[in-house]
Amino acid sequence: MDAKDRQIIRALQRDGRMTNQDLAEAVNLSPSPCLRRVRNLEAKGVIQGYSAEVDAAAYGLAITVFVRVKLERHNEEEVQKFEKRVRLIDEVLECHVMTGAMDYQLRVLVPDLEAYENFIRNQIHPIGGIASIDTSFVYGTVKRTAVFPLAH
Structure with missing residues (x-):
């Protein structure tokens, strides 16, 4: 390139x-x-597709949540189970494997706090094997872009 x-x-x-x-x-x-x-x-797969940028709140998903998850065990079976289940959850827009204290960070969109509670209780908890969940709610966005920085 x-x-x-x-x-x-x-x-x-x-x-x-x-x-x-x-x-x-x-x-x-x-x-x-x-x-x-x-x-x-x-x-070559460098350009992987095209999509529309949509205002999440206008779409009805007013709350953005960052959810950090720590697994109880890190054996292949537990990791694969968690990752497979998370891929199937519509509310999860991104799931990243992390270094540090937590194993995963998810970016989640929901319409309201009740929906977030249902998401945790009915989508995340049933996966099992989770040691802890840490949640941060977004109350403002300073910068959001899909444009990559210039390569040096």
Whole structure:
């Protein structure tokens, strides 16, 4: 991947609906080579798809929660069970394996506190093998972007 590919990616991260013509102009290429580069980035899996950015609160999911989970045991069976179950839970938008005191961090969207309680009681607790859960509620967002930083 070269600097031109990175320019293309950043432009598409800013506006995934831009036409190839507009993209080509934005990155100073003619349309044909630009389209070839985009198709190549898609074929290689660098560009994995396109989606719409949606206001979660307007959609009805007003509460963002970061949930940190520590497992009781770290054997293959328990880890696989937890990860498999979390992948199936719609409220979990992201699940990251972490270093430090906790094993996982989940980003969860719910409409209200009652829904969060139901999420914990009916989705997370039944997984089993969980030693502790630590929750932080988001009450404001300073920065949120999908655009990668420039590579050095």
